Amino acid sequence: MVRSGKPTIADVASLAGVSVSAVSKVVNGKSGISSSTRERVLAAAAKLRWTPSATAVALRAAKTRAVGMVLRRETNLLSTDPHFTLLIDGIERELAPRGYGLLLHIVGEEQLAEETAYRRLAEEGRVDGVLLTESRVGDTRFALLRDLGLPAVLVGTPWEDDPIPAVRAPHSDCGIHQAVEHLLRYGHRRIGYISGPEDRVHTHHRIRAVEEVLEEHGLGTAPSVTSGDFSPDGAVDAVREMLAHLRPTAILFANDSMAVAGLSTARRLGVEVPRDLSIIGHDDLPMSELVYPRLTTVRQDLVGLGRAAARVLLAALGEVDDGHVQVNPPELVIRESTGPAR
Amino acid sequence: MVRSGKPTIADVASLAGVSVSAVSKVVNGKSGISSSTRERVLAAAAKLRWTPSATAVALRAAKTRAVGMVLRRETNLLSTDPHFTLLIDGIERELAPRGYGLLLHIVGEEQLAEETAYRRLAEEGRVDGVLLTESRVGDTRFALLRDLGLPAVLVGTPWEDDPIPAVRAPHSDCGIHQAVEHLLRYGHRRIGYISGPEDRVHTHHRIRAVEEVLEEHGLGTAPSVTSGDFSPDGAVDAVREMLAHLRPTAILFANDSMAVAGLSTARRLGVEVPRDLSIIGHDDLPMSELVYPRLTTVRQDLVGLGRAAARVLLAALGEVDDGHVQVNPPELVIRESTGPAR
Structure with missing residues (x-):
């Protein structure tokens, strides 16, 4: 009997009209399951948005068509720091043509609030993946997202060579x-x-x-x-x-x-x-x-970095074949505010 | 038997272990349904994110904890026009403390793309409601959103006194x-x-x-x-x-x-x-x-307008009791760029 709360493997089995062990076999890629049973299980799982952690990516891919971005800053961040709006500009250039949206959470300066936001996004299957920025000294987000099984791409240089997929400009110095x-x-x-x-x-x-x-x-x-x-x-x-x-x-x-x-x-x-x-x-x-x-x-x-990060994520989600976007190296633009030393 | 595709009323009935007509009675508020049946139906509907249009709001409320914003502009909008970032700043001030996210879609200048985005958000139950801005001459969005049953609040003055809930500054001239x-x-x-x-x-x-x-x-x-x-x-x-x-x-x-x-x-x-x-x-x-x-x-x-719009929407979704936020009237701020006529 269905109970309220998050969908369970039993709900999937019930909706698909199969046993729990059949669902388990399907999601773990075991043999001995007919293709029609497999299809019913996957359809039921998709409808319930039920995602066993190991197969989360595969089942969730292209399901929500939303990418998350959690920013640990004051809510006035976007208006005071246009840096982020340029990144988002680049991200939207990749997401928009594919019908993806960007789910933005600005959570304030507390680390715990940021972690809670990621947990909720993952547990509720609200996004297909997340984009991170502002790599910090002693950053704990990368390990957390691996635990949660949520695909993530960082804009910037990860702290202590963490293996999170990261995009950065060539010749960054x-x-x-x-x-x-x-x-x-x-x-x-x-x-x-x-x-x-x-x-x-x-x-x-x-x-x-x-x-x-x-x-x-x-x-x-x-x-x-x-x-x-x-x-x-x-x-x-x-x-x-x-x-x-x-x-x-x-x-x-x-x-x-x-x-x-x-x-x-x-x-x-x-x-x-x-x-x-x-x-x-x-x-x-x-x-x-x-x-x-x-x-x-x-x-x-920054637009290129936003595009590149979104594209790497879209490739990980199977949405695009080519996960590469050219990012231009930083360069000095000489205008009018510099001149000879007096 | 479950089929792939969008959840149907039959899926809800199957998962809840009741008849299709029982589901229909529950969602239409008819009598003759036990409270336990009602609970099972609502739980099954929620798990499947199945939303009959008439009861969309009630079922969807507080389900996605996301508010949508579709902007019909170039993707570089946010970086070139900080006006929007201030609105979003205000919106986030209301959404963030309640764990809501803002799902942003920037769809380019085509009207059709904007409509498609709203239809998708509504049909896929991806957001609890939407916020609109940039009221246009001959705006068709308000009628569309009513058709879709998606709660919406406009920042600004609706075209031809459309009855969409709208927030604007007092004494706007x-x-x-x-x-x-x-x-x-x-x-x-x-x-x-x-x-x-x-x-x-x-x-x-x-x-x-x-x-x-x-x-x-x-x-x-x-x-x-x-x-x-x-x-x-x-x-x-x-x-x-x-x-x-x-x-x-x-x-x-x-x-x-x-x-x-x-x-x-x-x-x-x-x-x-x-x-x-x-x-x-x-x-x-x-x-x-x-x-x-x-x-x-x-x-x-603009921050106040963003807050006010978000708050009216949150009240419509039953998330807050008081849907009112004070918006300051526009006022001239005299700084250094004005002086006596020569």
Whole structure:
């Protein structure tokens, strides 16, 4: 007799009109089952969205036509950090033509809330797979998703070489290298860097990339690094502080929102950009081209990364044959906010 | 015997171990059904996600814990128009604490694709309801969603007073009224308006609001309206054209991205803002405060609108008792891009 709650193997057997052991044989690929029985079992399982963990992927594939994305941030994330909207742009370019939707959960900064969200998505069979971003130091999500049997693809560099499928741009340090070389060619020597939060894996990679170039050029002094929080308000304070003490002739920022805030802060203090101060952003968000002077910035192919991650996932789900999308390497886009050191 | 394909009433009867007519009686609220039979039928229907159209809402409520949003735009919408990210911000503030996700479909500019997406969401029982935005002239979505039995809430003003539940800001013309009054007080008489696309219901409301104020002040000449497409590139051309011919001392824009592009265009042409030209945006996106000079703009409570729409929907789904969220009326935020007419 059917009971309320999650579908069980007994429900599948009942709906298919076969024994529980027959269902078990089908889902475990055992022999001795007629093709008509197999079809009835799979149809019943699909209708009930019942998914034994071992065969979860196979049964669930192309069932929900939804891909999940759980973001551990404040709910105002998308409006304050357009980085994510570009990733989602790329993801939608692969999902939309195939009739897939993106199920977005913004769960706040608590790690537990994020884990609960993944568990629920997996247990309720609400998505065919998930996309992850913002690889963190000591990330626990990858192991959790393996436990849950939920296909997952990461945008970025996994913590400690975790084997999760990951997409990243080729030559990922090249953009920063180009940016620092560009400043050095212009004669800059006092260079500040306003970084991202320290718990992000890429923050450490990028600081290291800046230092590498300076060391290559025999500039023993590391750049003056100030930890940013990706917020424009934080950048305003960091720029004021840096201009008062380090007195840099150039500042690199870990994202464009901070760079645009820095640009306005400088001009408000009577510091002309680029005459007195060169500024370089990171990401090449649409606003970089809207502001005056236009922002020199390290372009990240965020749309390409979103597409690539979605495509790898769609291939894992059997939806596309070719899981490859070209991601462009980061590159410096030189506009108007950089010039010769004064 | 179970067949592949969508669940049928026969599947529900089979799984519940009752007759088809018993299922029919339960879902139609007829008498003569024991409570245990009723429970078995509802459990079986829920497990199969089988939803007769008449009782779709009742059965589906709190089942998927997902709300759909289908956007008929290019997939780069979210990155180019932060307006939507603010709405989604507000929506997530209501959904996230209740464990609901937002299922996002960006379907391209074709009307048919949008309809297909709604049909699929309804037929597959993938969401509990949908949120709509961008009310259009001659909108067909509201009738379609009623046909599909899918609860829907619109952000904005429905076309021709359609009875769809809608949320909008109180005193929705006040922000524009304040903006034009502000310019008139500063002595501006040649005022340009770069509007949104003509197929949007709000475009006509807003042009009318500008004209009303000018008429009240006995300024018979309507503002010079140029149709924008909400894109910064379009705004650059419109501003160049307007400065060359109308020679306005002030320009209002239908969104902030266009206003920021207009601000940079003016400065690039040697037109100082606000000394030679006052500029007013619309929405008060985060970028308004980042640019220099800071943008005077009509603040829309987009986060409040997103919250209000989500909340009305959650109330319709029985998830919250109180479906009301306060939405602030639009208001002019005076910053640095407006000043006395030269």
